[in-house]
Structures are given as structure tokens and as C-alpha cells.
Amino acid sequence: MTESPKPTGEKTSGRCPICTKPTAKEHRPFCGKRCAEIDLGRWLKGSYAVPGEPTGNIDDGRFDEED
Numbered sequence: 001m002t003e004s005p006k007p008t009g010e011k012t013s014g015r016c017p018i019c020t021k022p023t024a025k026e027h028r029p030f031c032g033k034r035c036a037e038i039d040l041g042r043w044l045k046g047s048y049a050v051p052g053e054p055t056g057n058i059d060d061g062r063f064d065e066e067d
């Protein structure tokens with residue numbers, strides 16, 4: 001039988017999505033506060049860039065029938 005080597009010490013369930021470093025326990029899922037803030041910034045940027053609802057292209061016909 002062969003036993004696969006078990007990782008001992010740090011129990012990281014993943015890696016930092018920003019810099020791919022081992023995840024820090026206090027800053028999951030990031031490696032540190034810096035990367036956490038970077039990701040937060042991306043989030044905020046993304047929410048700001050959310051496309052608005054389609055306007056001016058509604059074919060309702062109400063305005064045209066108003067005579």
C-alpha cells in the first residue's frame with residue numbers, strides 16, 4: 001500500500017484570487033487585506049459599470065397614438 005503524503009501545517013482551502021498566494025485565515029478568501037481591498041475595488045467598479053435599463057427603444061406606440 002502506498003500512502004499519499006498529507007499536507008501538514010497550513011490548512012488552506014484555496015488561494016488568493018488576486019495574486020494566487022495561499023489564503024490567509026483572517027482575510028479569506030484572500031491572502032491579505034491588500035488583496036481583499038483590491039477585490040472590493042473591482043466589485044465597486046463593476047457595480048458602477050452596470051448597464052442601465054434599455055430606454056428610448058420601447059415600441060409601445062402610446063406616444064404616436066396620442067393625437
Ligand SMILES: [Zn+2]
Pocket residue numbers: 016017018019020021030031032035
Ligand atoms: Zn493576494
